[in-house]
Each structure stands twice: as structure tokens, then as C-alpha cells.
Amino acid sequence: MxxxxxxxxxxxxxxxxxxxxxxxxxxxxxxxxxxxxxxxxxxxxxxxxxxxxxxxxxxxxxxxxxxxxxxxxxxxxxxxxxxxxxxxxxxxxxxxxxxxxxxxxxxxxxxxxxxxxxxxxxxxxxxxxxxxxxxxxxxxxxxxxxxxxxxxxxxxxxxxxxxxxxxxxxxxxxxxxxxxxxxxxxxxxxxxxxxxxxxxxxxxxxxxxxxxxxxxxxxxxxxxxxxxxxxxxxxxxxxxxxxxxxxxxxxxxxxxxxxxxxxxxxxxxxxxxxxxxxxxxxxxxxxxxxxxxxxxxxxxxxxxxxxxxxxxxxxxxxxxxxxxxxxxxxxxxxxxxxxxxxxxxEPGFDEMIGETVQSLNRNLQGESRLSNLMCDAMLESTGADFAFNNYVSMRADIPIGPITPRDLSSVFPFGNEIVVIKMEGKLLYDLMEGSIAGYNNGFAIGGGRIISNKGLPDGKRILSFKIGGKPLDPHQTYRVATSAYLAKGNYGLTKLAFLPDDVFEYTGIKVRKAVEEFVRKHSPLNIAVEGRWPK
Structure with missing residues (x-):
């Protein structure tokens, strides 16, 4: 003021x-x-x-x-x-x-x-x-x-x-x-x-x-x-x-x-x-x-x-x-x-649970160390084949040095639950393809690599899609981890809203909690930007 x-x-x-x-x-x-x-x-x-x-x-x-x-x-x-x-x-x-x-x-x-x-x-x-x-x-x-x-x-x-x-x-x-x-x-x-x-x-x-x-x-x-x-x-x-x-x-x-x-x-x-x-x-x-x-x-x-x-x-x-x-x-x-x-x-809310050797910053337009940490934690906590979440789900950066639960709560203030969805490769491909239409910039991902060209026509923008190092099989069923918010069909993922209930596994695990456990297990963190989805 x-x-x-x-x-x-x-x-x-x-x-x-x-x-x-x-x-x-x-x-x-x-x-x-x-x-x-x-x-x-x-x-x-x-x-x-x-x-x-x-x-x-x-x-x-x-x-x-x-x-x-x-x-x-x-x-x-x-x-x-x-x-x-x-x-x-x-x-x-x-x-x-x-x-x-x-x-x-x-x-x-x-x-x-x-x-x-x-x-x-x-x-x-x-x-x-x-x-x-x-x-x-x-x-x-x-x-x-x-x-x-x-x-x-x-x-x-x-x-x-x-x-x-x-x-x-x-x-x-x-x-x-x-x-x-x-x-x-x-x-x-x-x-x-x-x-x-x-x-x-x-x-x-x-x-x-x-x-x-x-x-x-x-x-x-x-x-x-x-x-x-x-x-x-x-x-x-x-x-x-x-x-x-x-x-x-x-x-x-x-x-x-x-x-x-x-x-x-x-x-x-x-x-x-x-x-x-x-x-x-x-x-x-x-x-x-x-x-x-x-x-x-x-x-x-x-x-x-x-x-x-x-x-x-x-x-x-x-x-x-x-x-x-x-x-x-x-x-x-x-x-x-x-x-x-x-x-x-809030016992232990300000206690150190781990540390990072680099600053973990967001990138609202693409991959970042922080987005990779989030998606890797979602994968590890659920055993899913692939994970994705939106970039704006991260609301703060983490500076180099000690990490506390309060730091993670600032990054993930809403504590969204992780949902695992069983879906065929064709549907997963369509969801990722649709996420780069217009002004959209795709998702933060884990467990795979996508190469795309936004200048190409609809349905042909993704040039390569691999999960676990292998090409995506359109007929194979994959376990895909995402947030409950996205699983409901928000953010342009309308097709998810029409899936039957039995393909959704509500894990009860919050994104924030998954990241906290990942930090505790893998500290000191040395997260890399790997080119998971180069733009």
C-alpha cells in the first residue's frame, strides 16, 4: 500500500x-x-x-x-x-x-x-x-x-x-x-x-x-x-x-x-x-x-x-x-x-522433509523441473503407466535448498486427488492431440515422451508418442494417472466425461501428498528437464 x-x-x-x-x-x-x-x-x-x-x-x-x-x-x-x-x-x-x-x-x-x-x-x-x-x-x-x-x-x-x-x-x-x-x-x-x-x-x-x-x-x-x-x-x-x-x-x-x-x-x-x-x-x-x-x-x-x-x-x-x-x-x-x-x-508443517540442488520453477508453457517432479510423484504413488496434469495446477516455485510441507502446500494449494483411468491408447492419443489445438500447450507428462508440431492439421500434430520407451499401442489398455479435476472432463477433456464409472480408480492420494512422499524418498532432488514434450 x-x-x-x-x-x-x-x-x-x-x-x-x-x-x-x-x-x-x-x-x-x-x-x-x-x-x-x-x-x-x-x-x-x-x-x-x-x-x-x-x-x-x-x-x-x-x-x-x-x-x-x-x-x-x-x-x-x-x-x-x-x-x-x-x-x-x-x-x-x-x-x-x-x-x-x-x-x-x-x-x-x-x-x-x-x-x-x-x-x-x-x-x-x-x-x-x-x-x-x-x-x-x-x-x-x-x-x-x-x-x-x-x-x-x-x-x-x-x-x-x-x-x-x-x-x-x-x-x-x-x-x-x-x-x-x-x-x-x-x-x-x-x-x-x-x-x-x-x-x-x-x-x-x-x-x-x-x-x-x-x-x-x-x-x-x-x-x-x-x-x-x-x-x-x-x-x-x-x-x-x-x-x-x-x-x-x-x-x-x-x-x-x-x-x-x-x-x-x-x-x-x-x-x-x-x-x-x-x-x-x-x-x-x-x-x-x-x-x-x-x-x-x-x-x-x-x-x-x-x-x-x-x-x-x-x-x-x-x-x-x-x-x-x-x-x-x-x-x-x-x-x-x-x-x-x-x-x-499443523505439527511438522515447517520441518525439513528433503532438499533440492536446483530451484524448482514452473513453466506455464511447457516442461519444467517442477512439472516433472509432480508427474513422477503421481506415477510412483499409483504405479500407473503414464501421468499428465495441467501446468497451472502448480501455484508457486520452490527455491534451492530445504523443502518443507509448507513449501509444497504453496505449490499445490488445492490438494487435488489422483485418479487412475484405464483407457486405450487411441483415446489417450486423442486427448493429448486435442490438448495442443489452438492456443493450448498440452500437459505436463510423466512416463512417456511426445513429439508434436502445432503447425500441422487437426489429428496429425503428434508425430511420435512413446510410453515406457515403446511406441503407443492404440489398442492396448493403459493405466493413466491424472487429477480428479481433469478426470471429470474439464480443460477440454470432454471425452473423459462419457467413460463408464468402472474405468476410474479414485486413489484417495492427493497430488501434494504424493509429491511429499517422493521428496522424502529421493532427496536430495536433482530433477532434470528431459524433453518429455518439446514444444
């Missing part, structure tokens, strides 16, 4: 300038926390000398002070979350089955949250247990029980909070993409309804119950680029294309009138400046992922009409506060809580 007067001086200034006929509603928001409540290093700012961020304890320090000031000034505060708060690069959320994260959220006083797509990976039973543990409602207006056709436990479609004479309606919307879970058993008995239709119905219900202000927690995602996203929206309207399912937050804001504010999640792209729909005037906010920032927007609400007349932001940079230890020292009781949770669920 640029040098600014502190968030606390901002608050005092806004309060002083507030007109007597205006209610100030300070809304803090997070999204895509992904278990990121502990201290962390801001490698995205400076990979060599990253500044330290205080995480959830710094969040608590800010919120507690603002709450105290708000009580003195007759103003109000909400703390909301836009989903995907459990699973992430640390085991804190996953290994505690979300309990550690909800304990933290209870401690700092969240008012409401919406479940995110990845939160459903916990499974319905454990999500229900979290709902009972939470001191705040989990809102999901479009998630119903397929048998009763009522809102599925532990969710509630909406809630109304009364503050300072205002009736504030809050509701949650989850992307229908959640129904594409890599393990269908996790969402068994759940139906995900149209986001637009559910939102329209819920807004009407809230208005019938005299809600003055309506806020949606929408795990749908604002586009990475607001201008490009809005251009797409306008082009859809020009062609009379009006979606009611699989929409993003921008599309929801345009399709459903009557929402004052949307707290968005799902896309890890923070918006310093809120995006406001020019038709319905819905204000949309979204934070970065991982818990390194805290979002804040202050709504100015006219006391007589109880309508939003504008908003204030806490910084000259915008609405997102970087939780730097230099600026926001952690609140002690929250820091102690997080430390105790980490000791319970």
Missing part, C-alpha cells in the same frame, strides 16, 4: 463528517480465505525478502478497534465472508474438517458466510457439523435437499439483522458449478438451483419482510478484468443472451434488481475499487484469496429513506487493506488462538 493516514484516522474522519441524517454501516469482508488465518509471507510482493502479514490476528485487531469506535459514534459494523474458507495451502482447514477455521470465525465475530464451491469437498455430513458449530448463519438460497426440496441443512436462504433502526437482509448464492464436484458422494442429496432465479425469489421475500438494505454473499466471482468482463456482458445483451445459471457476480448484479451490495467470492482477484452495475446500481466488492487482505466498505444510508446514498473506502488505494505487521499488529487473544490451532493441526 502507498503511505496513507491509518484506517483508524480514516474512521474518525468519516464519522466526523457524517451528516446527522446518515447511518454509517461499516462492512468488513473476506472471501476465498482457504484456511489462511495464520501469519504469512507476502512473496507476491517480494519473493526474496517478503514482508510479513498478520493474517487473522491482524484482521481481529482492525475489526475490534472499529467496533469500539462504531459503538461510540452510533454506527454499525458487519463482518461477512464470500465462501471457500476451509480448504487451502495449509492443513489447518482440511485436517480439522473446517472446525479450526469456524472456531476462528466465531472468535472474531462473523455475522454471516456463504459456502464456496471447494467447501463442499468437506462432504455434507461434516458441513452440517460445521453449521452447528458456527455462531453465524451459512447462507445458501439456491442449495436444496433433493428429497424434501427445502433448503438443505445446515444452510438457511437468508437472515435479517436489525441495526440502528435498519433491517438488513443477507442472503447467499452458490455457483451451480459446485454440482460438478470431483467426488459426487460429497454432494449426494443436494441440488443447486439457478442462481438468478433463487436470488430474484429471495430478494422478493426480503422485501416482503421489510428489509431496508439487501446484501448478497455470492460465491460466483467477479471477472479478473472488470472492463473485459463488462464488455462480455454488454455483448451478451446485444445478442439477447440472458443467462440464469452459471453466472458470475457481474451478471447477477445486472440480472437481479434490488440488491444494494454483493460480497463476491470464488475468483482470487481483488477489486480495490468496487464495481457498480450502471443499470441496477448494485455495488460489488471482492477480496484477494488467502487471507492476506481485509476488505472494507462503508455504506452511507439515509435515515429517513433507508436507502444507500454512497460509500466510503478506507484508503487512497481503495477498499483492500494489506494486513502488514508494520501497520496492523496482531490482536493477542486471536494470535494465541490461531497458534494453538496450528500446534494441534
Amino acid at each position: 502507498k503511505p496513507i493516514f491509518t484506517i483508524f484516522s480514516f474512521f474518525l474522519c468519516v464519522s466526523f463528517l457524517s451528516a446527522q441524517n446518515t447511518i454509517k454501516l461499516h462492512i468488513f469482508y473476506t472471501n476465498d480465505l482457504r484456511g489462511g488465518i495464520g501469519w504469512q509471507k507476502a512473496t507476491f510482493m517480494n519473493p526474496d525478502f517478503p514482508p510479513e502479514l498478520g493474517g487473522g490476528a491482524s484482521t481481529a485487531a482492525i475489526i475490534n478497534k472499529i467496533r469500539r469506535q462504531a459503538r461510540l459514534n452510533g454506527e454499525e459494523v458487519l463482518l461477512l465472508d464470500g465462501g471457500d474458507f476451509i480448504f487451502g495451502p495449509t492443513p489447518l482447514g482440511e485436517d480439522s474438517k473446517g472446525r479450526a477455521i469456524v472456531e476462528y470465525m466465531n472468535h472474531v465475530g462473523y455475522d454471516a458466510a456463504v459456502p464456496g464451491i471447494n467447501d463442499f469437498n468437506l462432504g455434507r455430513e461434516d458441513l452440517t457439523a460445521l453449521g452447528r458449530q458456527a455462531h453465524f448463519p451459512l447462507l445458501a438460497a439456491n442449495v436444496i435437499d433433493s428429497a424434501s426440496l427445502k433448503t438443505a441443512e445446515p444452510f438457511t436462504p437468508y437472515t435479517i439483522i436489525e441495526k440502528n433502526g435498519l433491517r438488513i437482509g443477507l442472503f447467499g448464492i452458490v455457483s451451480k458449478a459446485a454440482e460438478q464436484n470431483e467426488d459426487p458422494q460429497r454432494i449426494r442429496g443436494l441440488r443447486f438451483l439457478s442462481e438468478v432465479q433463487a436470488a430474484q425469489k429471495t430478494v422478493e421475500q426480503l422485501k416482503e419482510q421489510n428489509a431496508d438494505i439487501i446484501i448478497a454473499l455470492a460465491h460466483l466471482g467477479l471477472p479478473y478484468d472488470s472492463e473485459e468482463g463488462y464488455d462480455v456482458l454488454r455483448e451478451q445483451e446485444a445478442q439477447n443472451i440472458f443467462k440464469d445459471s452459471y453466472v458470475n457476480t457481474m451478471e447477477l448484479a445486472r440480472s437481479v434488481a434490488g440488491i444494494d451490495l454483493i460480497v463476491s467470492g470464488h475468483i482470487p482477484r481483488g477489486y480495490q475499487e468496487p464495481w457498480e452495475d450502471p443499470v441496477n446500481h448494485t455495488i460489488c466488492v471482492q477480496n484477494y484469496a488467502g487471507g492476506g487482505n481485509l476488505g472494507l466498505i462503508t455504506l452511507n444510508i439515509d435515515k429517513s429513506t433507508k436507502t444507500v446514498t454512497g460509500y466510503d473506502l478506507p484508503s487512497v488505494d481503495g477498499s483492500l487493506l494489506l494486513l502488514s505487521l508494520d501497520e496492523f499488529w496482531p490482536e493477542e487473544s486471536t494470535a494465541n488462538l490461531i497458534r494453538s490451532l496450528e500446534e494441534q493441526y
Whole structure:
């Protein structure tokens, strides 16, 4: 952040300038926390000398002070979350089955949250247990029980909070993409309804119950680029294309009138400046992922009409506060809580498990030492003949020297499960051939070698394909390891979605865990770039 007067001086200034006929509603928001409540290093700012961020304890320090000031000034505060708060690069959320994260959220006083797509990976039973543990409602207006056709436990479609004479309606919307879970058993008995239709119905219900202000927690995602996203929206309207399912937050804001504010999640792209729909005037906010920032927007609400007349932001940079230890020292009781949770669920997370004699860097366009490590680990853990995964599944590099589980969690934050698929060589050939069409650059591979020429016509780009040193046999059945995400037919692998269930072997092994075991076994690592798929 640029040098600014502190968030606390901002608050005092806004309060002083507030007109007597205006209610100030300070809304803090997070999204895509992904278990990121502990201290962390801001490698995205400076990979060599990253500044330290205080995480959830710094969040608590800010919120507690603002709450105290708000009580003195007759103003109000909400703390909301836009989903995907459990699973992430640390085991804190996953290994505690979300309990550690909800304990933290209870401690700092969240008012409401919406479940995110990845939160459903916990499974319905454990999500229900979290709902009972939470001191705040989990809102999901479009998630119903397929048998009763009522809102599925532990969710509630909406809630109304009364503050300072205002009736504030809050509701949650989850992307229908959640129904594409890599393990269908996790969402068994759940139906995900149209986001637009559910939102329209819920807004009407809230208005019938005299809600003055309506806020949606929408795990749908604002586009990475607001201008490009809005251009797409306008082009859809020009062609009379009006979606009611699989929409993003921008599309929801345009399709459903009557929402004052949307707290968005799902896309890890923070918006310093809120995006406001020019038709319905819905204000949309979204934070970065991982818990390194805290979002804040202050709504100015006219006391007589109880309508939003504008908003204030806490910084000259915008609405997102970087939780730097230099600026926001952690609140002690929250820091102690997080430390105790980490000791319970993250033993050995920072212990050395191996080392590498070279830096292991990513290459989003082709083979790298890191991609070879990943694919070799997938092969070794499953005994498969061939392995492939996408390049973007790796989210960080590993520097030369010691390797810890925390390092690997930064590289593989989502812990995708390895699935082994029995398929004939012809299908494997077609999948790899299709992966280099257009602007695509194929996959990271292990157990074989491919030579291709993208300049050739469709179906003829692969010139040579060998597995285990032998030419690919189109009629032979191979055991092919990949991620559960790709096994469902994503990333252009549509043919996999039509295979019978009995060809899929769900190993229960996470990619990250396979790599960890490989590092332990083969350290010190001396991974080479071998020309597995020269581009």
C-alpha cells in the first residue's frame, strides 16, 4: 500500500463528517480465505525478502478497534465472508474438517458466510457439523435437499439483522458449478438451483419482510478484468443472451434488481475499487484469496429513506487493506488462538522433509523441473503407466535448498486427488492431440515422451508418442494417472466425461501428498528437464 493516514484516522474522519441524517454501516469482508488465518509471507510482493502479514490476528485487531469506535459514534459494523474458507495451502482447514477455521470465525465475530464451491469437498455430513458449530448463519438460497426440496441443512436462504433502526437482509448464492464436484458422494442429496432465479425469489421475500438494505454473499466471482468482463456482458445483451445459471457476480448484479451490495467470492482477484452495475446500481466488492487482505466498505444510508446514498473506502488505494505487521499488529487473544490451532493441526508443517540442488520453477508453457517432479510423484504413488496434469495446477516455485510441507502446500494449494483411468491408447492419443489445438500447450507428462508440431492439421500434430520407451499401442489398455479435476472432463477433456464409472480408480492420494512422499524418498532432488514434450 502507498503511505496513507491509518484506517483508524480514516474512521474518525468519516464519522466526523457524517451528516446527522446518515447511518454509517461499516462492512468488513473476506472471501476465498482457504484456511489462511495464520501469519504469512507476502512473496507476491517480494519473493526474496517478503514482508510479513498478520493474517487473522491482524484482521481481529482492525475489526475490534472499529467496533469500539462504531459503538461510540452510533454506527454499525458487519463482518461477512464470500465462501471457500476451509480448504487451502495449509492443513489447518482440511485436517480439522473446517472446525479450526469456524472456531476462528466465531472468535472474531462473523455475522454471516456463504459456502464456496471447494467447501463442499468437506462432504455434507461434516458441513452440517460445521453449521452447528458456527455462531453465524451459512447462507445458501439456491442449495436444496433433493428429497424434501427445502433448503438443505445446515444452510438457511437468508437472515435479517436489525441495526440502528435498519433491517438488513443477507442472503447467499452458490455457483451451480459446485454440482460438478470431483467426488459426487460429497454432494449426494443436494441440488443447486439457478442462481438468478433463487436470488430474484429471495430478494422478493426480503422485501416482503421489510428489509431496508439487501446484501448478497455470492460465491460466483467477479471477472479478473472488470472492463473485459463488462464488455462480455454488454455483448451478451446485444445478442439477447440472458443467462440464469452459471453466472458470475457481474451478471447477477445486472440480472437481479434490488440488491444494494454483493460480497463476491470464488475468483482470487481483488477489486480495490468496487464495481457498480450502471443499470441496477448494485455495488460489488471482492477480496484477494488467502487471507492476506481485509476488505472494507462503508455504506452511507439515509435515515429517513433507508436507502444507500454512497460509500466510503478506507484508503487512497481503495477498499483492500494489506494486513502488514508494520501497520496492523496482531490482536493477542486471536494470535494465541490461531497458534494453538496450528500446534494441534499443523505439527511438522515447517520441518525439513528433503532438499533440492536446483530451484524448482514452473513453466506455464511447457516442461519444467517442477512439472516433472509432480508427474513422477503421481506415477510412483499409483504405479500407473503414464501421468499428465495441467501446468497451472502448480501455484508457486520452490527455491534451492530445504523443502518443507509448507513449501509444497504453496505449490499445490488445492490438494487435488489422483485418479487412475484405464483407457486405450487411441483415446489417450486423442486427448493429448486435442490438448495442443489452438492456443493450448498440452500437459505436463510423466512416463512417456511426445513429439508434436502445432503447425500441422487437426489429428496429425503428434508425430511420435512413446510410453515406457515403446511406441503407443492404440489398442492396448493403459493405466493413466491424472487429477480428479481433469478426470471429470474439464480443460477440454470432454471425452473423459462419457467413460463408464468402472474405468476410474479414485486413489484417495492427493497430488501434494504424493509429491511429499517422493521428496522424502529421493532427496536430495536433482530433477532434470528431459524433453518429455518439446514444444
